[in-house]
Amino acid sequence: MRVVQADHLTFTYSGAPKPSIQEISFDISPGEFVVLTGPSGCGKTTICRCLNGLIPNFYSGEFTGELIVDGMNVKDHTTAEMATHVGLVFQNPENQLFSLSIERDVAFGPENLGLSREETRKRVDWALEVTGITDLKDKPPYELSGGQQQRAAIAAVLAMQPKVIILDEPTSFLDPKSALEILGVISDLNRRLGITIILVEHRLDLVSKHANRVIVMDDGKIVLDGTPRNVYGEQARLIGIGLPRVTTLFNLLQKEGLQFSRVPTTVDEAAHELRKMLAR
Amino acid sequence: MSLKVFDGFKFAKLPTPIHMMDPRAKFIMTIGIFSAALLFSNIYALIVIFLVQLPIVYAARTWKKWAGSMRAGVFLAVLIFVMNFVFGSTFVFSAAMTLRFVSLMSAFSIFFMTTSPDDLGLALEQARVPYTLSFTFTTAVRLVPTMALDAQTVIDAQRSRGLELDRGNLMKRIRNYIPILIPLIVSAIRRSIELAEALESRGFGASPNRQPLIVLRMKTTDYLVVALTFLMIGFAVYVYLRVPLPTPDIAITMPKIFPWL
Amino acid sequence: MIQTEELKYAYPSSADVLRGINLTINDGEFVAIMGENGAGKTTLVKTFNGLLLPTAGTVKVDGVNTRESSVAKLSKDVGLVFQNPDHQLFSETVKEELAFSLRNFGYREDTIERRVATILETLDLTRYAESSPFVLSGGERKRVALAAVLVWNPKHIILDEPTIGQDYQQKDRLRNFIVQLNAQGKTVIIITHDVEFVAECKPRIVLLSRGLVVGDGPAEAILSDDQLLDRSSLTRPQIGALMYQLADLGLPEGVIDVYSAERAILQTVRRRK
Numbered sequence: 001m002r003v004v005q006a007d008h009l010t011f012t013y014s015g016a017p018k019p020s021i022q023e024i025s026f027d028i029s030p031g032e033f034v035v036l037t038g039p040s041g042c043g044k045t046t047i048c049r050c051l052n053g054l055i056p057n058f059y060s061g062e063f064t065g066e067l068i069v070d071g072m073n074v075k076d077h078t079t080a081e082m083a084t085h086v087g088l089v090f091q092n093p094e095n096q097l098f099s100l101s102i103e104r105d106v107a108f109g110p111e112n113l114g115l116s117r118e119e120t121r122k123r124v125d126w127a128l129e130v131t132g133i134t135d136l137k138d139k140p141p142y143e144l145s146g147g148q149q150q151r152a153a154i155a156a157v158l159a160m161q162p163k164v165i166i167l168d169e170p171t172s173f174l175d176p177k178s179a180l181e182i183l184g185v186i187s188d189l190n191r192r193l194g195i196t197i198i199l200v201e202h203r204l205d206l207v208s209k210h211a212n213r214v215i216v217m218d219d220g221k222i223v224l225d226g227t228p229r230n231v232y233g234e235q236a237r238l239i240g241i242g243l244p245r246v247t248t249l250f251n252l253l254q255k256e257g258l259q260f261s262r263v264p265t266t267v268d269e270a271a272h273e274l275r276k277m278l279a280r
Numbered sequence: 281m282s283l284k285v286f287d288g289f290k291f292a293k294l295p296t297p298i299h300m301m302d303p304r305a306k307f308i309m310t311i312g313i314f315s316a317a318l319l320f321s322n323i324y325a326l327i328v329i330f331l332v333q334l335p336i337v338y339a340a341r342t343w344k345k346w347a348g349s350m351r352a353g354v355f356l357a358v359l360i361f362v363m364n365f366v367f368g369s370t371f372v373f374s375a376a377m378t379l380r381f382v383s384l385m386s387a388f389s390i391f392f393m394t395t396s397p398d399d400l401g402l403a404l405e406q407a408r409v410p411y412t413l414s415f416t417f418t419t420a421v422r423l424v425p426t427m428a429l430d431a432q433t434v435i436d437a438q439r440s441r442g443l444e445l446d447r448g449n450l451m452k453r454i455r456n457y458i459p460i461l462i463p464l465i466v467s468a469i470r471r472s473i474e475l476a477e478a479l480e481s482r483g484f485g486a487s488p489n490r491q492p493l494i495v496l497r498m499k500t501t502d503y504l505v506v507a508l509t510f511l512m513i514g515f516a517v518y519v520y521l522r523v524p525l526p527t528p529d530i531a532i533t534m535p536k537i538f539p540w541l
Numbered sequence: 542m543i544q545t546e547e548l549k550y551a552y553p554s555s556a557d558v559l560r561g562i563n564l565t566i567n568d569g570e571f572v573a574i575m576g577e578n579g580a581g582k583t584t585l586v587k588t589f590n591g592l593l594l595p596t597a598g599t600v601k602v603d604g605v606n607t608r609e610s611s612v613a614k615l616s617k618d619v620g621l622v623f624q625n626p627d628h629q630l631f632s633e634t635v636k637e638e639l640a641f642s643l644r645n646f647g648y649r650e651d652t653i654e655r656r657v658a659t660i661l662e663t664l665d666l667t668r669y670a671e672s673s674p675f676v677l678s679g680g681e682r683k684r685v686a687l688a689a690v691l692v693w694n695p696k697h698i699i700l701d702e703p704t705i706g707q708d709y710q711q712k713d714r715l716r717n718f719i720v721q722l723n724a725q726g727k728t729v730i731i732i733t734h735d736v737e738f739v740a741e742c743k744p745r746i747v748l749l750s751r752g753l754v755v756g757d758g759p760a761e762a763i764l765s766d767d768q769l770l771d772r773s774s775l776t777r778p779q780i781g782a783l784m785y786q787l788a789d790l791g792l793p794e795g796v797i798d799v800y801s802a803e804r805a806i807l808q809t810v811r812r813r814k
Contacts, residue, residue, distance in 0.1 A: 040680050040708040058480055080486035088481045095474040100398045107493040114487025172706055175734040177774040202708050205779050242709030245779040245799050252803045271786040278790055436592050437629040439612045440621045442645030462631035
């Protein structure tokens with residue numbers, strides 16, 4: 001049973017001269033950790049919006065093709081109905097957290113669903129614990145660091161208990177250390193709780209070690225889809241996505257005649273390969 | 281351009297008895313002061329009404345911010361005084377009207393400084409105001425400090441491009457605010473759209489039966505405050521109807537320079 | 542030259558954000574100011590063009606004490622590009638947007654026409670000259686904001702977080718452009734936390750932490766100091782982390798960019814043969 005099924009998905013925003021995404025088809029199985037990447041304007045954000053129902057409910061335009069997320073056809077449901085199946089975490093934590101305490105922000109989703117106070121309480125406590133911010137629950141968002149704010153944004157989405165969580169460039173505004181931490185939280189959600197993750201990211205060096213699949217888009221279409229190792233090749237480089245530096249390094253070394261059993265996508269893999277080669 | 285006026289209405293969390301008061305009780309107290317200020321035109325009464333707020337400001341530990349908002353209101357206060365005096369009212373009456381304005385501003389400043397927008401929202405919800413309405417209101421209140429920060433950034437950015445806000449005649453100065461207002465409005469719109477997306481994605485409006493996690497409960501002290509306020513209003517009405525209040529024996533009016541006044 | 546002496550700054554009714562900064566940036570230098578959120582980076586650069594005046598200590602730009610000048614006057618030499626272009630775009634067309642600052646500075650209309658045309662060309666924005674800035678994409682708006690500051694050709698240019706939200710190609714182009722500006726003799730100061738970006742162009746790094754300078758030196762040195770990095774919420778750039786792991790194999794220290802790493806590895810391999 002696939003958790004996401006896209007079939008010839010095409011969408012043109014109202015008033016736009018051409019479609020933002022064209023003939024998009026892909027399947028995602030439950031528990032996958034998918035990285036969606038591509039140059040600015042390739043349609044990544046449009047796909048995110050389709051996946052949680054903001055398109056076609058919030059953004060109007062011409063929508064053709066089929067998209068089924070966790071058994072729900074996005075065309076037949078409101079964004080609110082989709083919210084219990086798929087959550088979306090945005091780039092800037094500032095505009096997602098608006099209460100004066102983290103606890104209230106995380107409770108917002110369950111409250112919207114009309115859940116009982118006890119159920120809401122349970123979900124809030126659970127979400128705060130999973131993201132590691134229980135001790136911050138009474139603080140206002142502006143007293144938290146960027147990384148803590150993003151954790152709160154994730155907790156707020158988690159409280160709806162979706163099967164799929166989409167994150168649109170969540171590390172954009174974060175410093176490197178916080179970026180690593182938040183990716184740890186996201187990876188934890190995937191490995192421990194089995195939540196399917198779709199992560200839109202430019203910084204492939206950060207996410208390669210967590211992802212089992214990378215989808216590359218360009219100009220509204222999917223051009224590459226596979227494991228990180230399979231995708232980080234010449235074609236990806238030409239499209240202009242930011243391959244991990246170690247991958248670029250090894251591609252250069254290979255051109256100079258050095259031989260490796262495989263091209264690494266992470267620092268640890270690269271260190272391993274170099275040691276092997278220098279020991280020969 | 282001073283954005284300090286916003287400080288006087290910005291909520292800050294402090295553990296004072298005023299902050300901890302149930303927002304509904306606090307609101308009734310504020311309306312009490314409001315009504316009393318509107319009821320009386322007598323300068324002595326209005327002085328008392330103003331002075332009554334000072335211990336509240338003290339208990340709420342917000343002297344500096346409150347003083348800031350008072351200072352920001354000086355321009356309007358002076359305007360009110362001048363308008364009254366120039367159009368024929370006595371000095372004392374004009375002063376009374378000014379004091380009335382200052383009391384009103386002060387009362388609401390205290391209210392907003394000591395009440396979190398979240399609690400305000402809860403109060404409105406529990407008063408059976410439709411959720412969309414109460415949410416709109418509290419979001420507006422919450423966004424005031426954020427917009428003030430945005431405004432400061434825009435001013436900084438445009439000044440860094442050579443814009444001088446304190447030069448030129450009146451027309452030029454007004455036109456100079458266009459490069460401030462437009463980015464501010466655009467930022468506000470973008471922010472609203474982002475917020476709306478986040479709200480939709482978390483099921484806003486999915487169910488008509490919201491059960492908020494945290495509920496406001498009136499404590500004994502809150503009921504006391506409400507009772508006290510009603511007593512004060514009763515007393516004020518009694519004084520207004522039955523007690524002749526003295527007026528100072530100085531009748532100063534604007535000299536008749538303008539024949540049409 | 543931008544020089545600060547025991548620079549302290551505190552926002553009204555708040556604690557010191559800058560707690561005594563002594564910094565000298567010479568003409569034509571390329572400097573990256575880095576540090577954790579709240580360290581005081583943006584506050585610091587706002588003292589360079591007079592937006593904020595020190596609460597103690599001094600800031601001198603080309604010998605002029607900022608207290609004795611004005612933002613408008615200092616801005617002629619110190620151009621500050623803010624992080625969010627939406628905080629400054631307001632005109633009907635991109636051309637008008639670029640002309641704004643030149644009109645403020647009192648340039649003649651024919652000079653304005655010329656300069657605007659040149660900067661549009663330089664930043665590849667000529668086709669948008671008559672467009673409204675509001676219909677452009679995020680990346681294009683960022684370029685317009687940059688153009689709007691470069692148009693008056695300031696001697697010193699400060700960019701606040703220029704890489705946020707940019708994709709790989711945009712960052713690449715930005716990096717090349719910055720290097721070009723620096724080659725033309727301009728002082729370029731960037732505020733960033735993007736270690737990968739900085740590792741590839743290797744500026745002098747001034748590391749700020751809680752209002753004080755805790756590190757000041759070449760990128761290779763600063764980005765190899767784990768203690769400093771951890772304190773500032775930064776990490777080693779990927780290449781730097783790789784070389785560190787292989788330090789025992791005789792690879793040189795302080796290599797943080799791809800090309801230097803390639804050369805170093807090839808050298809080591811050839812030596813072993």
